[in-house]
Amino acid sequence: MKKTLFLLVLILFFSNTLTAQRLLTSINSGWKFHQGDIDSQVNEINTENWEIVNLPHTWNVSDAFNETRGYYRGAGWYVKKLSAPMDWKGKRVFFKFEGANQTTELFLNGELIGKHLGGYTGFGFDLSNNLKYGEINTISVKVDNAHDGNIPPLRADYTFYGGIYRNVWLLVAEPIHFDLSNYASDGVFIDTPEVNEKKALVTVHGSLVNNTLDKKTVIIETTVIDKNNAVVANKSSKLVLGPNSKSEFSLENMEIHSPNLWSPDNPYLYKTITQISEDRKNSIILDKMVLPMGLRWFNFDDQNRFCLNGKPLKLVGASRHQDYKNLGNALTDDYHYNDYKHIKELGFNFVRLAHYPQAPEVYKTCDELGLLVWSEIPIVSGVTVSKEFSNNCIEMQKEHIRQTRNHPSVVLYGYMNEVIISLQFNRRLEEQDRQKTVNRIIELANQLDDLTKAEAPDRFTVMAMHHNTGYNEYGLTEIPDVVGWNLYFGWYYNTIEDLGKFLAEQHNMYPNQRMIVSEYGPGTDVRIHSTTPNATDFSEDFQYVMHASYLKQMMNLPYLAGFAAWNYADFGSSGRADAIPSINQKGLVNYDRSEKDVCGLYRAYFLNDPIIYIASRNFTLRTGIEQDKGTGICNDNVKIFTNQQEIELKLDGKVIGKKKVTDHEVNFNVPFNNGKNILTASDNNGHSDQVTIEYNVLPFHLDSGGVKDLAVNVGSDVSFYDPGTKVMWIPDRQYTEKSWGYIGGAPYTVQRRQLQTGVTQNILGTDCNPLFQTFVEGITGYRFDVPDGQYKLTLLFQEYNDPNGRNRLIYNLSTDDSSKDRKEREFDITINGEKAISKLNLERDYGSLRAVTFDFIINAENGKGIKVNFNPLSGVALLSGIRITCIP
Numbered sequence: 001m002k003k004t005l006f007l008l009v010l011i012l013f014f015s016n017t018l019t020a021q022r023l024l025t026s027i028n029s030g031w032k033f034h035q036g037d038i039d040s041q042v043n044e045i046n047t048e049n050w051e052i053v054n055l056p057h058t059w060n061v062s063d064a065f066n067e068t069r070g071y072y073r074g075a076g077w078y079v080k081k082l083s084a085p086m087d088w089k090g091k092r093v094f095f096k097f098e099g100a101n102q103t104t105e106l107f108l109n110g111e112l113i114g115k116h117l118g119g120y121t122g123f124g125f126d127l128s129n130n131l132k133y134g135e136i137n138t139i140s141v142k143v144d145n146a147h148d149g150n151i152p153p154l155r156a157d158y159t160f161y162g163g164i165y166r167n168v169w170l171l172v173a174e175p176i177h178f179d180l181s182n183y184a185s186d187g188v189f190i191d192t193p194e195v196n197e198k199k200a201l202v203t204v205h206g207s208l209v210n211n212t213l214d215k216k217t218v219i220i221e222t223t224v225i226d227k228n229n230a231v232v233a234n235k236s237s238k239l240v241l242g243p244n245s246k247s248e249f250s251l252e253n254m255e256i257h258s259p260n261l262w263s264p265d266n267p268y269l270y271k272t273i274t275q276i277s278e279d280r281k282n283s284i285i286l287d288k289m290v291l292p293m294g295l296r297w298f299n300f301d302d303q304n305r306f307c308l309n310g311k312p313l314k315l316v317g318a319s320r321h322q323d324y325k326n327l328g329n330a331l332t333d334d335y336h337y338n339d340y341k342h343i344k345e346l347g348f349n350f351v352r353l354a355h356y357p358q359a360p361e362v363y364k365t366c367d368e369l370g371l372l373v374w375s376e377i378p379i380v381s382g383v384t385v386s387k388e389f390s391n392n393c394i395e396m397q398k399e400h401i402r403q404t405r406n407h408p409s410v411v412l413y414g415y416m417n418e419v420i421i422s423l424q425f426n427r428r429l430e431e432q433d434r435q436k437t438v439n440r441i442i443e444l445a446n447q448l449d450d451l452t453k454a455e456a457p458d459r460f461t462v463m464a465m466h467h468n469t470g471y472n473e474y475g476l477t478e479i480p481d482v483v484g485w486n487l488y489f490g491w492y493y494n495t496i497e498d499l500g501k502f503l504a505e506q507h508n509m510y511p512n513q514r515m516i517v518s519e520y521g522p523g524t525d526v527r528i529h530s531t532t533p534n535a536t537d538f539s540e541d542f543q544y545v546m547h548a549s550y551l552k553q554m555m556n557l558p559y560l561a562g563f564a565a566w567n568y569a570d571f572g573s574s575g576r577a578d579a580i581p582s583i584n585q586k587g588l589v590n591y592d593r594s595e596k597d598v599c600g601l602y603r604a605y606f607l608n609d610p611i612i613y614i615a616s617r618n619f620t621l622r623t624g625i626e627q628d629k630g631t632g633i634c635n636d637n638v639k640i641f642t643n644q645q646e647i648e649l650k651l652d653g654k655v656i657g658k659k660k661v662t663d664h665e666v667n668f669n670v671p672f673n674n675g676k677n678i679l680t681a682s683d684n685n686g687h688s689d690q691v692t693i694e695y696n697v698l699p700f701h702l703d704s705g706g707v708k709d710l711a712v713n714v715g716s717d718v719s720f721y722d723p724g725t726k727v728m729w730i731p732d733r734q735y736t737e738k739s740w741g742y743i744g745g746a747p748y749t750v751q752r753r754q755l756q757t758g759v760t761q762n763i764l765g766t767d768c769n770p771l772f773q774t775f776v777e778g779i780t781g782y783r784f785d786v787p788d789g790q791y792k793l794t795l796l797f798q799e800y801n802d803p804n805g806r807n808r809l810i811y812n813l814s815t816d817d818s819s820k821d822r823k824e825r826e827f828d829i830t831i832n833g834e835k836a837i838s839k840l841n842l843e844r845d846y847g848s849l850r851a852v853t854f855d856f857i858i859n860a861e862n863g864k865g866i867k868v869n870f871n872p873l874s875g876v877a878l879l880s881g882i883r884i885t886c887i888p
């Protein structure tokens with residue numbers, strides 16, 4: 001028996017030498033590219049002055065992030081020469097695109113070969129009938145990312161980068177081959193109709209194409225091998241293929257005993273090798289498809305829990321967008337791989353590929369690493385009531401499923417995200433139209449659900465919904481197998497604790513509903529820290545608070561099948577004006593994948609290896625005010641995330657305390673000294689973590705001297721660190737004697753869904769939005785009671801009145817009308833009694849929403865310190881930031 005197995009393996013491996021088979025080559029390098037449409041016939045394009053680019057490529061790498069609103073959405077052309085050798089004649093030659101956004105037309109030697117709609121699924125064009133063999137051919141590809149009301153997504157909180165942003169492949173197959181025209185799928189499908197600990201049944205099916213003019217008899221054979229290359233199942237059958245025909249095949253119920261089950265802890269992959277050969281002795285292999293296969297089964301139990309291989313498994317994960325700092329969405333495979341590897345390293349077992357099908361590498365990686373996948377098509381925020389739109393959605397879902405269903409990692413297929421949100425925010429819509437749209441959404445959801453179940457009967461369907469009663473009222477929650485709730489309690493609305501209440505209510509109303517929290521998390525900027533974190537301040541501290549509470553609540557709800565944090569990484573969203581413009585900052589990691597401290601919390605929750613993590617990696621330079629005069633010590637909180645029971649903290653080798661851990665977190669009040677402070681946290685088993693914090697302890701009173709640089713984030717209670725200049729802008733305060741602070745006025749706040757400090761508009765001319773977005777309005781003075789000497793004084797301003805209104809993003813859920821009806825302001829500034837600026841009118845002189853900075857060299861004399869006065873001539877004065885540096 002062993003001998004036969006060995007022989008089979010040998011045959012399989014050496015069979016390569018006996019094959020004709022397909023050629024698969026990437027065609028990524030050296031494309032000629034032109035942004036814009038062309039004004040000539042396609043066969044007359046002159047590419048002489050075109051740029052040369054490599055794929056993956058997008059044309060929106062910079063303009064989606066610059067200060068001008070919007071980004072290029074239109075046509076772009078790519079041209080490439082292709083030499084087609086004579087021996088390709090009679091074979092099938094395909095160009096396969098893994099994805100291009102969003103409509104793609106391919107021309108061969110000037111002739112249109114095909115068009116594909118949709119930016120996130122793969123597609124292929126058959127060039128065989130039009131190629132000039134033995135000659136150089138010209139491939140011209142027009143890609144267009146202009147808005148198209150009939151192609152989803154219509155509107156969403158992410159940037160729709162245009163271009164051929166995924167790999168392109170040339171595929172040359174023998175005249176007899178696996179079907180290449182089945183929605184750009186493998187053409188070979190693996191089903192596992194039965195899997196349990198004792199046995200698995202595997203069925204491999206698909207279609208064969210005979211492009212010859214002859215009737216052919218072929219053998220189709222599948223061999224399943226394990227990781228040691230041992231054959232564990234094999235089946236073959238003979239097929240007679242008519243001339244120029246397509247025939248289906250199915251090799252059913254191959255039995256594998258005691259299968260090695262695939263799971264996040266054991267992502268064991270078998271290989272299925274399916275090949276076509278002619279039915280004669282020593283025949284060569286005509287086509288061969290090697291596909292990884294994972295054997296597992298999953299379901300939801302009667303308590304709505306997700307179960308894998310018979311055991312409940314809470315789905316803990318994150319969503320991920322496919323873009324990256326300075327690359328847009330044009331990522332090579334390694335970037336995709338690294339992201340999912342990182343996600344796995346954070347302790348997750350689940351990913352939501354929001355909001356669209358991702359690159360083939362992603363599914364492959366998830367199979368290999370053991371990440372359970374929710375994959376979806378991008379019907380985001382709304383639909384167009386048109387036949388074309390619905391048809392495009394249906395085609396997209398078919399492509400999506402056929403291209404990904406062989407991946408064992410995929411357990412959930414989704415088709416809509418917050419699909420009624422546009423209705424909620426479109427108050428002008430007539431009732432009749434609203435109803436029409438709702439009806440269409442329901443109809444389309446049902447169609448897509450049926451389609452998904454028909455295409456992938458062994459997966460569950462899912463839809464992501466936002467906090468809105470409409471989903472229950474319209475019956476949308478009853479269509480998919482699983483309801484995903486995108487919930488931002490404590491960020492966009494209500495309080496953090498309302499999360500659990502909402503889920504409990506929903507569970508009481510619909511006790512059989514399977515639920516996943518499919519999004520949650522606050523916007524977070526690692527430059528911002530706060531000792532009083534609150535919603536909308538973008539501090540890392542608020543990110544811990546919100547994630548910690550959500551985690552605790554979600555882990556304690558047994559009927560909640562799982563959750564996915566929004567988002568694994570910060571991502572491009574050109575309409576946003578958060579702390580970093582054009583970026584949605586809800587990531588657990590930054591846009592360049594450097595970690596935010598909250599990653600430590602997830603590791604502590606979900607990894608088994610000992611984790612001790614001092615949450616201060618992005619806050620190692622701190623500034624604070626001496627607690628009591630003359631002590632030189634500043635008490636500050638330090639948070640530690642851990643999966644250990646008890647943690648001891650030392651400062652410079654001296655024990656600060658030892659504390660029991662609750663909910664994976666422990667806090668210490670640390671008496672920091674001016675200068676370097678070494679913190680060491682350890683458990684009782686010798687595991688530890690160490691961080692050095694450079695503390696700048698400011699004296700209780702300024703008049704005693706010693707302050708060289710004092711920068712204040714005026715109108716804000718958060719500190720802002722500018723990594724460019726390395727300046728720490730500390731929280732503001734009202735003036736008290738011998739110290740510093742503002743006089744008159746108040747920090748600007750606006751009541752949106754939450755009370756927000758500052759404006760949520762992009763500030764031009766700076767990388768430091770948070771510094772300028774917050775300010776004191778109505779300010780009359782600012783004082784620093786510093787000793788005599790020469791100083792540089794810097795004043796920071798911006799005018800928030802935007803006469804053109806602003807492009808509101810629905811996800812900001814903001815009702816900011818602060819710019820309405822405000823009088824133009826004009827004010828004088830005096831410094832130590834001397835007029836420094838006359839009639840400053842920011843709007844008139846600089847325009848609104850622009851960072852304006854003034855430096856002054858001044859003297860503090862006669863113990864009077866520095867006094868800045870703001871004297872309004874019209875309206876009230878404001879100030880965004882102030883800094884003094886001592887000139888030695």
Ligand code: GCB
Pocket residue numbers: 156157158417418466486519566584586811812
């Ligand atoms: C949502 C959307 C997602 C947004 C997110 C946010 O509910 O589904 O696309 O990016 O909120 O950050 O507001």
